[in-house]
Amino acid sequence: MVWSLVKILIFVAAVIAVTLGVSQLLETSGEVRIAVANQEYTLTPLVALVGIVVLLFAFWVTLKLLNLLVAIFRFLNGDETAISRYFDRSRERKGFEALADGLMALASGEGRTAMAKAAKAEKYLKRPELTNLITAQAAEQSGDTRKAQEVYKRLLTDERTRFVGVRGIMKQKLSEGDTDTALKLAEKAFALKPKHEETQDVLLKLQAGSEDWSGARKTLNAKLKHGSLPRDVHKRRDAVLALSEAKEIVEDGNTIEAREAAIEANRLSPDLIPAAIMAARTYIDQGKKRYASRVLKKAWDVQPHPELAATYAEVEPEETPQARIKRFKTLIKASADHAESKMLMAELNIAAEDFPEARRALGGLIETDPTARSLTIMAAIERGEGSDDAVVRAWLTKALSASRGPQWVCENCSQVHGTWEPVCNNCQSFDTLSWKEAPKSEVVPASGADMLPLIVGALEDKSDEVEVVEEHVVEVISADVVDAEDAGSEPTK
Numbered sequence: 430m431v432w433s434l435v436k437i438l439i440f441v442a443a444v445i446a447v448t449l450g451v452s453q454l455l456e457t458s459g460e461v462r463i464a465v466a467n468q469e470y471t472l473t474p475l476v477a478l479v480g481i482v483v484l485l486f487a488f489w490v491t492l493k494l495l496n497l498l499v500a501i502f503r504f505l506n507g508d509e510t511a512i513s514r515y516f517d518r519s520r521e522r523k524g525f526e527a528l529a530d531g532l533m534a535l536a537s538g539e540g541r542t543a544m545a546k547a548a549k550a551e552k553y554l555k556r557p558e559l560t561n562l563i564t565a566q567a568a569e570q571s572g573d574t575r576k577a578q579e580v581y582k583r584l585l586t587d588e589r590t591r592f593v594g595v596r597g598i599m600k601q602k603l604s605e606g607d608t609d610t611a612l613k614l615a616e617k618a619f620a621l622k623p624k625h626e627e628t629q630d631v632l633l634k635l636q637a638g639s640e641d642w643s644g645a646r647k648t649l650n651a652k653l654k655h656g657s658l659p660r661d662v663h664k665r666r667d668a669v670l671a672l673s674e675a676k677e678i679v680e681d682g683n684t685i686e687a688r689e690a691a692i693e694a695n696r697l698s699p700d701l702i703p704a705a706i707m708a709a710r711t712y713i714d715q716g717k718k719r720y721a722s723r724v725l726k727k728a729w730d731v732q733p734h735p736e737l738a739a740t741y742a743e744v745e746p747e748e749t750p751q752a753r754i755k756r757f758k759t760l761i762k763a764s765a766d767h768a769e770s771k772m773l774m775a776e777l778n779i780a781a782e783d784f785p786e787a788r789r790a791l792g793g794l795i796e797t798d799p800t801a802r803s804l805t806i807m808a809a810i811e812r813g814e815g816s817d818d819a820v821v822r823a824w825l826t827k828a829l830s831a832s833r834g835p836q837w838v839c840e841n842c843s844q845v846h847g848t849w850e851p852v853c854n855n856c857q858s859f860d861t862l863s864w865k866e867a868p869k870s871e872v873v874p875a876s877g878a879d880m881l882p883l884i885v886g887a888l889e890d891k892s893d894e895v896e897v898v899e900e901h902v903v904e905v906i907s908a909d910v911v912d913a914e915d916a917g918s919e920p921t922k
Contacts, residue, residue: 524553528547530542540573558589592621624657649667694708708721718745725740725744758774768798785814788814802834838862838864840863
């Protein structure tokens with residue numbers, strides 16, 4: 430605002446100055462005499478001033494004409510001049526217009542048009558680092574993968590575009606299913622740009638898929654270092670990788686290293702059920718039963734799980750059924766109302782031949798949350814109490830069509846897994862398995878053929894001996910009654 434006012438004042442002052450100067454010249458009575466080639470010219474001061482201005486302008490025009498002639502001469506000799514720069518600017522303008530049109534065509538899904546525009550832009554601009562990328566993406570969009578790969582390879586020759594070329598070929602190999610080559614390319618891309626989040630994710634997924642747990646942990650640490658992964662998520666996933674590494678060490682027979690790796694995995698994520706189980710069994714092998722119980726209880730408080738209960742039973746394998754019930758009460762103390770805790774106590778009381786107490790432990794679970802397991806337990810209770818075969822058959826029939834209850838389900842694709850795995854065997858996603866009830870469409874109900882031998886075998890034996898009841902409930906609950914994907918297991922024997 431102030432500067433605008435100042436400029437206006439300066440303009441007004443200049444107009445006033447010029448006006449005063451012209452007025453002064455008009456009032457001046459002197460003369461200006463100019464002699465040229467024996468000719469004498471007498472001019473008034475104003476006319477003389479105008480003549481000087483005209484002469485200066487003519488001199489400036491003459492210099493420009495001379496420069497133009499020099500430029501034309503240099504242009505004819507092939508030198509850089511204003512004329513060549515004009516044509517260069519014209520080509521550049523046409524090139525960028527073609528480039529813009531190519532980008533618009535690419536965004537619109539017109540692959541062939543984008544390739545044509547990119548070729549035109551390359552003709553005018555001579556900038557392959559810009560036009561090759563559009564050409565490659567347009568070729569992929571139009572289905573010409575060979576052309577795209579050819580262009581990506583050209584990008585590899587330029588240091589500025591090498592990462593783009595490697596990444597492009599890597600994606601092609603992924604789409605072709607060539608994960609081995611894609612892994613090598615992902616490692617190369619990661620080396621070129623370790624901060625690139627997409628490359629980190631692809632490399633981590635490929636390393637996990639190829640069971641390169643050590644390399645995956647390094648990539649995971651890089652994600653944490655460069656700020657592309659929250660610390661709590663990193664801790665959980667590092668535990669998953671440590672657990673997978675521990676399992677691999679167990680298979681190799683390195684017992685001491687496996688124990689250390691299992692304990693490390695549990696330390697990183699105490700709520701990771703498979704890690705807790707492996708760490709607990711490690712402590713059991715070392716005779717550290719208290720440590721094993723503590724690990725299992727901590728995991729149970731976060732997520733009750735039948736495999737945790739089975740491992741908890743391994744801590745004292747020789748105890749009596751009554752002693753086991755007493756010890757297990759400390760395990761379920763913080764989660765006594767959880768469905769898993771109720772079914773666990775019902776099973777323990779069945780093993781102790783206390784069928785009324787088993788019924789009380791099961792409570793209203795068969796009404797509020799009926800599952801194949803809880804209904805089968807109810808059938809065992811009825812059999813133990815001497816109910817008719819028709820009553821037992823009714824409960825087992827309900828179990829056939831009931832929900833499977835919690836299972837290992839992939840959060841990404843909802844695939845049901847029989848056991849926990851670090852990588853989903855369907856969508857290859859890393860650390861996406863959760864212990865929860867599967868969506869209705871994903872639950873695979875048991876067929877009559879699966880259950881019939883168990884039902885008939887149990888009903889044909891009319892003896893009331895408790896051993897028959899226990900054998901039946903163990904057979905139904907822990908031996909994958911419905912199908913091989915059942916992750917639940919009977920914790921008591």
